[in-house]
Amino acid sequence: MKIALIGYGKMGKAIEQIALGEGHTIDFIIKSPKDLAHLAPNSVDLAIEFTQPESAFQNLSHCLKNQIPVISGTTGWLDQLTEIETFCKEKNGTFLYASNFSIGVNLFFELNKWLAEKMAQLEFRPAIKEIHHTEKKDSPSGTAITLAEGITASHPLLTSWVNEESTDHKKLGIVSERIPNVPGTHTVSYSSPLESIEITHTAHNRSVFAQGVMKVGEWIHSKKGVFTMSDFINDN
Ligand SMILES: NC(=O)C1=CN([C@@H]2O[C@H](COP(=O)(O)OP(=O)(O)OC[C@H]3O[C@@H](n4cnc5c(N)ncnc54)[C@H](O)[C@@H]3O)[C@@H](O)[C@H]2O)C=CC1
Numbered sequence: 001m002k003i004a005l006i007g008y009g010k011m012g013k014a015i016e017q018i019a020l021g022e023g024h025t026i027d028f029i030i031k032s033p034k035d036l037a038h039l040a041p042n043s044v045d046l047a048i049e050f051t052q053p054e055s056a057f058q059n060l061s062h063c064l065k066n067q068i069p070v071i072s073g074t075t076g077w078l079d080q081l082t083e084i085e086t087f088c089k090e091k092n093g094t095f096l097y098a099s100n101f102s103i104g105v106n107l108f109f110e111l112n113k114w115l116a117e118k119m120a121q122l123e124f125r126p127a128i129k130e131i132h133h134t135e136k137k138d139s140p141s142g143t144a145i146t147l148a149e150g151i152t153a154s155h156p157l158l159t160s161w162v163n164e165e166s167t168d169h170k171k172l173g174i175v176s177e178r179i180p181n182v183p184g185t186h187t188v189s190y191s192s193p194l195e196s197i198e199i200t201h202t203a204h205n206r207s208v209f210a211q212g213v214m215k216v217g218e219w220i221h222s223k224k225g226v227f228t229m230s231d232f233i234n235d236n
């Protein structure tokens with residue numbers, strides 16, 4: 001595939017390494033909004049967007065306007081996701097957003113929803129903790145938000161989440177910790193006075209996200225529509 005990388009930070013570089021190793025070419029590296037003009041129709045087979053919350057919407061709109069299939073892993077811009085998905089459908093384009101491209105985390109999402117349903121009627125209190133590197137701009141992590149949505153959807157009392165420890169029985173607490181060089185650790189726990197359960201996913205290296213991105217990229221680039229990681233996993 002001919003690939004455009006939008007964003008050339010930690011993830012852009014990790015994806016470049018995996019993509020080149022798999023025989024793809026990196027035809028454009030977009031480092032700022034002024035470089036976007038290079039991405040004209042048919043310039044690449046796929047654009048991969050990992051930037052920052054303030055930039056994702058403009059980058060993705062540009063790709064969709066120019067009929068370039070695009071996948072995004074940028075977190076912290078979910079308030080504009082529906083608008084991008086609608087725009088993709090209007091343009092008959094190709095788009096996938098995932099808060100986390102690790103296949104292990106996406107299985108964790110399934111397990112999380114299953115466990116939340118089982119726990120719904122029991123006297124356990126759920127909580128989420130995420131740990132990331134100190135350069136991370138958003139908090140809580142996109143992955144923690146996906147986990148929280150998976151729990152609140154089936155819990156009879158919890159209606160929303162807060163980014164702190166919660167003593168309010170209607171609010172799910174997400175605690176965020178920042179420690180140098182941690183690629184991403186997420187824990188969902190359920191506690192009662194007599195027992196507790198914890199499920200943790202630990203990313204040992206950013207390559208786990210980059211490998212997921214390339215698998216999804218190969219699968220999606222010749223399809224049309226708005227897709228999710230569940231679509232990818234169910235089709236593979
Ligand atoms: N979905 C997933 O699996 C993963 C998502 N992420 C998310 O990806 C995003 C990027 O993460 P990192 O690469 O670690 O961050 P980073 O800070 O190392 O890199 C971001 C890069 O984007 C560049 N950038 C900012 N605005 C831009 C624009 N308008 N056009 C082009 N480049 C622009 C910055 O200069 C920087 O080089 C974050 O939102 C992070 O949360 C990170 C890892 C995995």
Ligand SMILES: O=C(O)C1=N[C@H](C(=O)O)C[C@H](O)C1
Binds near residue numbers: 136141142
């Ligand atoms: O910023 C990161 O590094 C990560 N961001 C994603 C998130 O916000 O969940 C995915 C992963 O945890 C790494």
